[in-house]
Amino acid sequence: MTAALRLDGVSFSYGAVQVLADVSLALAPGERVALLGRNGAGKSTLVRLVTGLARPAAGTVWVGDWDTRDHSPDVLARRVGSVFQHADQQLFARTLEDDVAFGPRALGFERSDVAGRVARALDALELGAQAREHPYDLPPALRKLAALAGALALEPALLVLDEPTAGLDRALRARVTRALLERAGRAGAGGGGAALLVITHDLTFAAELLDRALVLDRGRLACDESLAGLLGAAARLETLGLLRPPVAELSTALDLPGRPIRAADAARVLARVAGGRADP
């Protein structure tokens, strides 16, 4: 099966500053992967390479069977939906639904198909009630969701998201988690659901959504393993600029069986061990 995304020996520099050095990795369709690392580790640059906004100085970025060098960013958008760190800059239409429709329209989908994609994207993020509002009348946090809806409406095989929960409250983070779980799990035309590559410093959110962790350290891929395994290794986390999130910390402190890293799993195990009863 073709990987949704593959990097083969990718390097990149801004002038004399080398940002990525010989990075190789692959994501299978439907895989949910966290891209972690400290500030300046090269995470956002990797997103620019995957979306075709920058070209690798060495190595190759494959999106499915496309070499990103052979396609412009607007063509790559057929396969990669992305949300940048400062998502506000991605919105420009007069209504939220027009904004979300921009991508699928630009890719030339039929009118009825566009409408369906927009409806599904807004529905997934529970933005239906705001569909006719001007994006800039929405609070910044909902604008962030609007930009995500725009990426979902492309219904791409790969979603690349840069800090999708920054500035969101916990209820909105849960909304994003539900929407992305649904997209990754859904059987699309290509067979599997969308592969997710999510840059985040929010390890609580990462634990709820993602299974595998890639960590960049000074431009190099320092680790590629299960997220649960990484979150269990407190000392190693800290050397990578990361800290164990509260659920993983709680599981360790209480020695909960299986060391759950998701809140609902921890509550279930805690209830069982304490002889209580968990909320459904």
Added chain:
Amino acid sequence: MTRLTLERVTFRYPATEAPALEDVSLEVRGGEVVALVGSVGAGASTLLLVAGDLAPRVVGGRLEGRVSFDGEGPRAIVLPAPWTQLSGMAFTVWDEVAFGPANLGLPRDEISRQVDQAVARLDLEALTSRDPTTLSGGELQRVIVAGILAMRPALLLLDEPTAELDPVGARTLWKLVRTLAGEGTAIVMATSELDALPAITDRVVWLERGRVAATGPAALLASDALVVANMGTTVAAVWRAAGLPPPYPLTVAHAAQRWERR
């Protein structure tokens, strides 16, 4: 000494009828850390703009009630989107951090001293000669905070100051908040990082639809009302979801103590 007082403040943004803040009263003393929590749109950012004299003075709108501030230094705000706060006048990080104190007209050697201290406090030593426009989001956020600290504010207002920071960077910033409070700075911050709060905040103010819904010590974040509203700490939320009775533990350490006594 009281640094900031809001008395029955109601604020409306331009061309809106519904108040963004309604009948809010708040007093903050020097050395105190106050955390504003609430869901999106609850008014925390607006309260910071009002406290920082940016609303209505800069953003427009109508204010009722009274806002007063006194202190030996300025009041300064760190906005949630750091790139909007770059001076655009500096070619190096050092000069960017110096922009604020230079505009306050401080003597040259005093500017140097303040900039060096702020740079050290935010772990920016390795970046001082970089062009600010080439920094990553998190690096930029630390530069902006350093520039604010270099002005020695008596009242420091922080809006989601860790949004772009990696976890270790966020922990450094939260410790710095405690250090600044120890030096007498009054600090009001809006954050969605509820789990960080027990270690740093003296008081939590819970805002709902522009109004103060509850106020109290950090332990408020383990109360049933806040946990139900998705505003409690993660540990308290897990405890409640497990069907265990209140009072819920606030932190992992509290949970561990509770667990041992079981």
